[in-house]
Amino acid sequence: MNDSDQSILPTVDAHIYPRGALDVLSRDEVARLRDASIGGMHELLRRCALAVLTSGSASDDPRAARELYPDFDIQVLQQDRGVRIDLVKAPAMAFVDGDIIRGVAELLFAVVRDLAYTAIELREGHGSRDLSTSEGITDAVFGLLRNARILHPIDPNLVVCWGGHSINRDEYLYTKQVGYELGLRGLDICTGCGPGAMKGPMKGATIAHAKQRHRRMRYIGITEPGIIAAESPNPIVNHLVIMPDIEKRLEAFVRMGHGIIVFPGGVGTAEEILYLLGILLREENAGLPFPLIFTGPQASAAYFEQIDRFLRLTLGEAATSRYRIIVGDPAAVAKKMAAGIRKVREYRIAEKDSFYFNWSLEIPLTFQQPFVPTHEAMAALDLHHGRKPHELAADLRRAFSGIVAGNVKEDGMRRIEEHGPFKIHGDTDMMQSLDALLRAFVEQRRMKISGAYRPCYEVVA
Template identity: 85%
Template structure:
């Protein structure tokens, strides 16, 4: 094992041969993954690969791993006998006794698989396919199918949302909820990072072991802008990298049979607004979709503030689509189990699949990628009098921009260059938004470590 010239951290070169779903790539796919030009995929591949090779990292700075391992590189080669991946100056933490850890290797293969698929199937020559709602949904389906996460079977997949920066008590609570869900035969899907994304998976592993489940699923869904800041936690055994946050959110909703939300920050608020904006549409009014907001007793004020904000912005009708359960993991699991039974009945009646929710209507305004420039953030229409789904879509974009300014490298660069994003809207709405964001800062929900400097300014 050798050291890089600028770091004392151990690094290692390695040559590995993927198996099981990533045996071959086309010459075109390999060429795009090796393309190091400004429009090529190689830098994105290098960044995502480094994130999974540092799986379990506690940092949420997307530049940290790159600075620690500046000489890391990865090359993908298609040979007559199959695919070969060469690693140079790879983090030593990904190896044991000179061999790459099996779970880390699987995540690395997932990175290559998903980026190769995106480079071709969602490449510039197919951009017209992504101009309609149906085309975007088909793209989400195709990527999930290529990743082999669409598996027939009775509904049992619970998506868990929540922050990467949470208190110890909140983390332990999320683990207990995961345990109760696992005892009832439910698999877990999260954003794949630390905190409330790791806790439910960790709890479920114990429950699945107790119930002697032989093939439990711990699905992590991420996207390139997030994975560098939130490396996959070690429990993830099925990783999917979606091309952007909107397709990531759609993947969660299409896969989920129910969703549990733990305390979190702006990313969690974005997820809640995305889902409620969809569920409040008339087309989805009768669709069963269990949504439970939960946390330990000390998190009650957090959910009270979230609830007030949702009532103020989206109206009282929004409250009918979610339930708040405080301090009772078993009750969360029982309610989720009952809710999923209704989902099963509804899917059978509608002749919809169990593994992909075709029946839920997601309009184009929730699917189009939002690029959080300063102009786009200032132009968001955050005023009363708009239909709740439309307002939810713009509120979701506001939180998405703050996420970008906090942890996504491109967003961080924009803030460093032009200053904080300005968010405008009705006075009462902006006051509530500012209060919610200030609470996130005070409760250290924006960053895991270090002093937080806001990337936004709320203007009434």
């Protein structure tokens, strides 16, 4: 391993030999990771690997890392005795005294593992999975998680924490306090793997787990290729999984998690809330225990009041019965969540469902099919009263997903640059409430970590 010539920032050339799940890759897997000309994934691998190697970055611009390290490259090579990963002009911040940081290396191996699996197992026409059916998509999600070796038959204890990557200092410290209280109760943490509310709970839990001598702690980060470059994995994540798209990422959260805590956030957090509530409001899931808590410091009370008003207006009063708002009390949040997870355990035993994957949850195909946020698709969303709550939730989720794409995903940002902002249409009162919510996100700086925010959307009543 030798220092290479400096491009823009200090860089390193390195050869890395993965251990464990990456000891063996097929020739087909290696070829697809190397060569885009045969339907390969090299450019995607390069982008995701660079995001991992710049773990801890404060930027949420997916193009920033590539501009700082324009000559970075990664090659996956098959050798007689296993696999070798070659890094060319890699960020020096990922190395200490010439050796790659162990945690960063593990995340890098996870990138190669998941992209290799997707390239082969989920390609069109492969195997028995039919990705046009709900059952086939759920089976694909299960397969990806099992291949990542994070499905373990242990007692339910996994809390999914959602919230924004761009939050203020008080909100961040509060997420750490909640994570600490969860850790004291033996609960593990799963987040979207990025900074802000995705990092805080993990950081708080590490201290509590150490105090309780909890030695097999899980800090699971679930992301997808379109967003990893804007939200690089935080350094506490010890199990990284890259799902192929946002819909499979969301399904992975609700299939794996035994309860969910929502901290203050922006459009991505609103998308996650609508996804889960849309599923829980279906008749098939009415009796399914799924603890859901909205929480933040006392200063964030107005934020949750506005979220609550929006949900009541759009999805109706029934939606409010599926969540609890607790403000300014980390211990109460953890106690409520622990009690809810005990009910989940009892239900899974009674229904003979697994502890590690929520098969009982019915997720309709409309929540699973990938949504491509083109200008035409965004304008065609049916955001009107009179629809069933779960159907309206599905389209509202897509609206927020499109704004996320316009904010931080490269494809979405390119569409906005070429064709202007997305136009979102709907009933007047619904659009007024949506516009007020989005304006609040902008004013509270929840759309972007740094710099002025230019809206990628236009709300039309």
